[in-house]
């Protein structure tokens with residue numbers, strides 16, 4: 471980690487497929503132009519381009535080339551780089567750590583520790599740092615949880631030699647994206663994202679999210695592996711990192727970019743016209759090593775999200791990864807049911823058919839060919855999934871430790887009436 475704040479350039483490192491240490495891949499410069507707009511420039515280093523094993527950061531924007539890439543999108547930070555940086559939660563912890571309310575975009579990349587999603591790293595030196603050796607152990611969860619709660623409550627983080635050390639520990643994990651409190655921890659099986667419940671949660675999110683990952687798997691979806699552990703008297707969700715693989719010589723890292731980068735779009739509302747499962751299927755067709763399988767998998771996830779009212783399925787909650795040279799859809803993660811008041815119409819975050827974002831069976835079916843499915847195939851896939859979710863969500867949730875009261879709170883999320891509403895055509 472570096473403590474230099476206000477940097478305008480940095481080196482970008484990458485862990486190549488099959489390797490466990492970084493090599494320097496290029497240089498990123500982020501500066502305002504004369505009108506004050508942030509302009510990012512990235513160039514791959516010549517020695518990197520000369521490597522036979524060199525791979526591009528992403529398959530859409532930063533292809534291997536001598537070009538100096540330039541962008542003003544995403545405040546000048548290329549999508550593949552932005553995806554390796556923290557979001558709301560990590561930024562908040564870093565700001566707390568730095569004692570400043572806001573930092574520059576490059577600072578967030580440099581400040582965040584080396585356990586970020588994907589295979590990239592950032593630093594001020596032309597030589598990359600050695601691989602990180604120490605991760606938080608799952609045993610530290612209780613301490614991490616207490617710190618997360620202090621940060622949520624906007625309390626001062628306790629100071630003192632031991633606490634400082636713990637605070638540094640807390641920074642491990644802040645480079646992951648997302649808004650919910652989390653940290654990265656290690657056990658004998660490898661690295662996990664520990665997702666904490668918030669004191670203001672209306673139900674036990676850790677247990678419910680775990681149950682949804684299990685339910686998704688029962689519906690034929692490849693979802694991230696997860697389990698629940700308790701820290702003190704609190705439940706914590708551990709989600710196995712699918713972008714890391716532990717080996718005797720260290721961690722292999724998969725490259726990873728978000729759906730936002732894949733769709734060449736941004737978080738803001740002006741860019742929502744590209745928030746679309748149909749466009750995502752199209753992009754996957756272009757870049758996936760197994761486009762047909764990925765298209766059907768994406769279709770399943772879109773229907774599953776509709777059937778559990780997961781309306782938080784925004785583009786950063788989808789990703790593609792490359793363990794070696796080939797890209798494919800990453801396992802499903804961050805699956806959360808919601809209970810909007812409307813029983814007639816619920817909208818997913820991404821457009822899913824001719825009727826836009828409406829989670830309605832006809833809408834989901836309307837463009838099924840773009841997901842490599844014939845109408846009959848798509849119909850039976852939805853019928854089977856709808857049946858399975860209606861028949862098993864409750865027993866799945868209970869079996870995975872969701873309380874009776876919480877099941878009562880979330881029950882209207884599943885197979886809501888509007889999914890089959892008669893559209894009167």
Ligand SMILES: Nc1ncnc2c1ncn2[C@@H]1O[C@H](COP(=O)(O)OP(=O)(O)OP(=O)(O)O)[C@@H](O)[C@H]1O
Nearest residue numbers: 587647648649650694709710711712713786803804
């Ligand atoms: N199992 C995993 N392996 C590797 N990376 C992951 C995994 N799960 C999530 N991620 C990455 O971490 C980010 C944050 O995770 P997640 O979406 O679960 O958190 P969140 O705080 O609930 O997000 P949100 O802000 O969407 O509610 C994801 O956007 C993704 O980049």
Ligand SMILES: [Mg+2]
Nearest residue numbers: 648786787804
């Ligand atoms: Mg998320």
